[in-house]
Every structure is written in structure tokens, then in C-alpha cells.
Amino acid sequence: MTTTTSPEAPELADLRTQVRELTGQWRADGRYEPRSDNWMRGFDPDFSRELAARGLIGITWPRTYGGGGRSQAARLAVNEELLRAGAPVAAHWIGDRQIGPAVLRHGTPELRAEILPGIAAARYVFCLGMSEPEAGSDLAAVRTTAARVDGGWRVNGRKIWTTGAHKATHTYLLARTERTERKHEGLTEFIVDMDTPGIEVSPIVDLAGDHHFNEMTFTDVFVPEHRVLGTVGNAWRQVTEQLSFERGGPERFLSTYPLFALTLRDAEAHGADTEERLGRLVADLATLRRLTWQVAASLDQGAAPVVDAATLKYLGNAFENDVVDFARRVCTPDRAELHAAWAQALLASPGFTIRGGAADVLLSIIAKQETRP
Ligand SMILES: Cc1cc2nc3c(=O)[nH]c(=O)nc-3n(C[C@H](O)[C@H](O)[C@H](O)COP(=O)(O)OP(=O)(O)OC[C@H]3O[C@@H](n4cnc5c(N)ncnc54)[C@H](O)[C@@H]3O)c2cc1C
Incomplete structure (x- = not known):
């Protein structure tokens, strides 16, 4: 490392x-x-x-x-x-x-x-057009197609759970440019202007009542040739690398930091029985920070730390959920600020272990690497 x-x-x-x-x-x-x-x-x-x-x-x-x-x-x-x-x-x-x-x-x-x-x-402002109704964990199953036309590509298909698509100026798009026997081949990445005719964005409201993600439909959307990102047909390798950037950063364990900070502020009020748990959380946080530095160092050197990033995301999401659980134990209705912060984080928390790669899929990436001779 x-x-x-x-x-x-x-x-x-x-x-x-x-x-x-x-x-x-x-x-x-x-x-x-x-x-x-x-x-x-x-x-x-x-x-x-x-x-x-x-x-x-x-x-x-x-x-x-x-x-x-x-x-x-x-x-x-x-x-x-x-x-x-x-x-x-x-x-x-x-x-x-x-x-x-x-x-x-x-x-x-x-x-x-x-x-x-x-x-x-x-x-x-960018959004990420990766997931589709039948292709989330299994990104290689994307069905959105990009067909060659004069001067570029014609895109048709549907993307889902696209965070920020309603406010984005551009989308990254993963699309199938060739049907092959092996589904990891024949995929290509594009950069697309969101104001291109044929793109429709419909809101999806989450359980907290927030509108951040959307469904995007592409109907005969023209994408000029120069907006191909990388090599035609090579998107699988490229997107796998990209996921290291997506998964290996500090947002994978600091989403709930504003809540954690409030619980720390009230630490004296918690009593001795919660001190040990609090101590563990602080130690976990230090470990996660160390891991994200290592991912950053690998990225600096031009590597794609796929496994470290998956490990960080898996452990980081567990930590975020531990913070929410810890806050639940210590927040009483009379601690109004802490209670409101806990409620808000709780409603956001179901997405932590799904977005950017579901926890089981991350475990599978780690396990495959660890069992390689
Ligand atoms: C808050 C949030 C924001 C998001 N933002 C975006 C975005 O901006 N752009 C975008 O493209 N996508 C986005 N997503 C989508 C997200 O990346 C997918 O939801 C995720 O990859 C899971 O795909 P899925 O929903 O199709 O679930 P599925 O692939 O159907 O998986 C469902 C469950 O099945 C299990 N599973 C699936 N495959 C395996 C396997 N191989 N091994 C073991 N278990 C498995 C896992 O437990 C998984 O949780 C977002 C999701 C959330 C929650």
C-alpha cells in the first residue's frame, strides 16, 4: 500500500x-x-x-x-x-x-x-447517467443504446436514480454501442449536454420528501463524435476506474458528520455507559481517514485502487449507520437540535449502502480480489 x-x-x-x-x-x-x-x-x-x-x-x-x-x-x-x-x-x-x-x-x-x-x-454541473431500471448493481447490463449516425451517435434509452439531473448542465452517459456475446464489451462513455433535444427528466421523490434523484429518458438524442469519452467499446474498464473515484472519498464516512459533531458536543451528558461506544466510533473514524488517504495516494500515482475504494465505502457506510444508531440512543426529545439532526440523517441513511454500489456487491469485489492467487 x-x-x-x-x-x-x-x-x-x-x-x-x-x-x-x-x-x-x-x-x-x-x-x-x-x-x-x-x-x-x-x-x-x-x-x-x-x-x-x-x-x-x-x-x-x-x-x-x-x-x-x-x-x-x-x-x-x-x-x-x-x-x-x-x-x-x-x-x-x-x-x-x-x-x-x-x-x-x-x-x-x-x-x-x-x-x-x-x-x-x-x-x-454534472449528473451520472449510469443506472437503469434493470441495470444498477449489474452495470454491464445497460440497455440504453448509442447508434452511429453521421457526425456522431443517436441515443435511446432510460436512466434512473440520476441525482441532480433536473439541475445539471451535462450528464455522463454509459451506453451500449455494440451487441456482443460478452456483456462487459461493447459499452461506451459519452458526455452529453442536458439541453439536447430528446432528453426528458422526471422527478423521483425520496422517503424524506426530498427531490434529488430523477428518471432520464433519451429519445433520438444526438451526441456529437467529439463527446465520446475514451475509446469506443472500452467503457467497462474506464467506468470501473471511475468508480474508484466515486467510492474512495471521505463522503463515504462523513455524510453523517454534522450529526456526529452534535453527539460529541453533548458527550458529557451521555454517561459512562455510552463512552466506550463513542470511543470506538472515534477510533473507526481515524481508521477510515487513514484508508481514504491511501486511496488518494494511489489516485495521485495514476492507479485505480478498486478494492481499497470498495473497502472504504463498505466500512464507511457501516460507520455512518453506526453514527445514526448511536445518536438514536443518546438523543432525547428534550435535545431538540440533536433530535432533528438525527431524524434527518435517519431518513437519508437507507441510501448510504445502496448508492455508488450496494454493500453486497462491494463485498463481492473485495472477496474476488482476496481470493486471487
Ligand atoms: C441516494 C441514491 C443516489 C443515486 N444516484 C445515482 C446517480 O446519480 N446515478 C446513477 O446512475 N445511479 C444512482 N443511484 C443508483 C445506485 O447506484 C443503484 O441503485 C445501485 O447501484 C443498486 O442498483 P439497483 O437499484 O438496480 O439494485 P439491484 O442491482 O437490483 O440490487 C438490489 C440488491 O440486490 C443485491 N445484489 C445485487 N446484485 C448482487 C450481486 N452481484 N451480489 C450480491 N448481491 C447483489 C444487493 O444487496 C442490492 O442491494 C443512486 C442510488 C441512491 C440510493
Whole structure:
């Protein structure tokens, strides 16, 4: 396993301070309330643009594409602070986390120049068109088709659970470009403008009453040739890599940090019987932070730490659910703020172990790797 400069390194302290000052100011001005799961639910383009103006989006990308040319450790320091503050970062999260890196790895120079500066400036908002009604865990089963036409591709099909599609300017799209015997072959990735004729977005409201995900229908949607991401037919390898970016970050264990922080604040009131459990949670958190640094270090070196990222997501989601359970034990109706934060996190929690790869599927990825000779 590789090591990385710790995101707690003194040279990164200025970044942490910048983010703390910004989130502190926005809270003081009443511009957001910290919420669990706000990296997915808290959509505020103004906040993302504030970060962009400070060079905090695309921080690891080359400067020629509007990036900051810094390390993954720097990115981790920024993101830990944003998640810790429960900040509304959904408008740039997907583009910064995985589409930008995928375009950097696989995009042509033209595609990089077209897409990356827009994400880094928080002008482009991305959603992820991967899952379909019959293809969630089994992504290789996607049925959305892209057929060659003059100058590009014609897309038809349906995507589901697409977070933020109703607010996105662009979607990443995984589509079948060839029918083959082996379902992992014949898939291709595209970048598509959301205002292209033929795309329809319908809302899906979750059990908390929030509208963040959607169904997207593509009817004869034209995608120009230059919007193919990487190699035609090679999407399986590319998307597997992309999932390392999606699964290996600190949002996989810090979704419930705003709730955890409240339980810590009231720690003295909990009594000795809960101290041991609290201690375990703090120790788990330290371990998860260490693991996410290792994933970041591998990404820095151009690797795709598929198994480490799956491990992090599996353990991180378990931790998030432990935090919710712990809060349930210590929050009494007279602790109104804690009670409200617990209720909000509880309603968000069923999605933790499903989105980005269901827990059983992650275990299967880990097991297959561990049993390889
Ligand atoms: C909050 C949230 C946000 C999401 N956002 C997006 C998004 O933006 N874009 C997008 O494309 N998708 C998104 N998704 C979809 C998500 O990635 C899929 O729901 C997920 O991959 C599971 O797919 P599925 O729903 O088809 O379930 P299924 O694949 O039907 O799986 C159901 C259950 O069956 C079990 N299972 C399935 N296959 C296996 C296997 N091989 N081994 C063992 N057990 C198995 C698992 O326990 C799984 O939980 C989101 C989901 C949620 C909850």
C-alpha cells in the first residue's frame, strides 16, 4: 500500500483555514444550515462558485485546464472540511470527484479543454447517467443504446436514480454501442449536454420528501463524435476506474458528520455507559481517514485502487449507520437540535449502502480480489 502526505500536514493548514472561514461566514450569514448528506442534497451553485473563485474545485488538475495543480492530499483536506461543516456542495461534487478525473484520464485534449475549465469554474454541473431500471448493481447490463449516425451517435434509452439531473448542465452517459456475446464489451462513455433535444427528466421523490434523484429518458438524442469519452467499446474498464473515484472519498464516512459533531458536543451528558461506544466510533473514524488517504495516494500515482475504494465505502457506510444508531440512543426529545439532526440523517441513511454500489456487491469485489492467487 502506498503512503501519502497526510491531509493534516502543516502545509495544508491554509486550505483548511480558508474552508473553515468560508463555511463559518456562510453559516453566520444564514446562507446554509449544516445537514447530514449535504454533499448530495445541498445544491447551491453560489456556494460552489465561491469555492471555484478560491481555486478549490479541480484542485488536483493541471493549471492549463483551470485546475490548481495540487495533490490529492490537498483535495482531501478541502473536502474533509466541507463535509465536516455539512456544506452545500452538490452542485460541483460529481464533476469535481469523478467526471473531471475521468476526462483527464481518457478524454481527448479537445474534450479536456472543453469540459474541465467549466467544472473548475462551477459553471458546469454534472449528473451520472449510469443506472437503469434493470441495470444498477449489474452495470454491464445497460440497455440504453448509442447508434452511429453521421457526425456522431443517436441515443435511446432510460436512466434512473440520476441525482441532480433536473439541475445539471451535462450528464455522463454509459451506453451500449455494440451487441456482443460478452456483456462487459461493447459499452461506451459519452458526455452529453442536458439541453439536447430528446432528453426528458422526471422527478423521483425520496422517503424524506426530498427531490434529488430523477428518471432520464433519451429519445433520438444526438451526441456529437467529439463527446465520446475514451475509446469506443472500452467503457467497462474506464467506468470501473471511475468508480474508484466515486467510492474512495471521505463522503463515504462523513455524510453523517454534522450529526456526529452534535453527539460529541453533548458527550458529557451521555454517561459512562455510552463512552466506550463513542470511543470506538472515534477510533473507526481515524481508521477510515487513514484508508481514504491511501486511496488518494494511489489516485495521485495514476492507479485505480478498486478494492481499497470498495473497502472504504463498505466500512464507511457501516460507520455512518453506526453514527445514526448511536445518536438514536443518546438523543432525547428534550435535545431538540440533536433530535432533528438525527431524524434527518435517519431518513437519508437507507441510501448510504445502496448508492455508488450496494454493500453486497462491494463485498463481492473485495472477496474476488482476496481470493486471487
Ligand atoms: C441516494 C441514491 C443516489 C443515486 N444516484 C445515482 C446517480 O446519480 N446515478 C446513477 O446512475 N445511479 C444512482 N443511484 C443508483 C445506485 O447506484 C443503484 O441503485 C445501485 O447501484 C443498486 O442498483 P439497483 O437499484 O438496480 O439494485 P439491484 O442491482 O437490483 O440490487 C438490489 C440488491 O440486490 C443485491 N445484489 C445485487 N446484485 C448482487 C450481486 N452481484 N451480489 C450480491 N448481491 C447483489 C444487493 O444487496 C442490492 O442491494 C443512486 C442510488 C441512491 C440510493
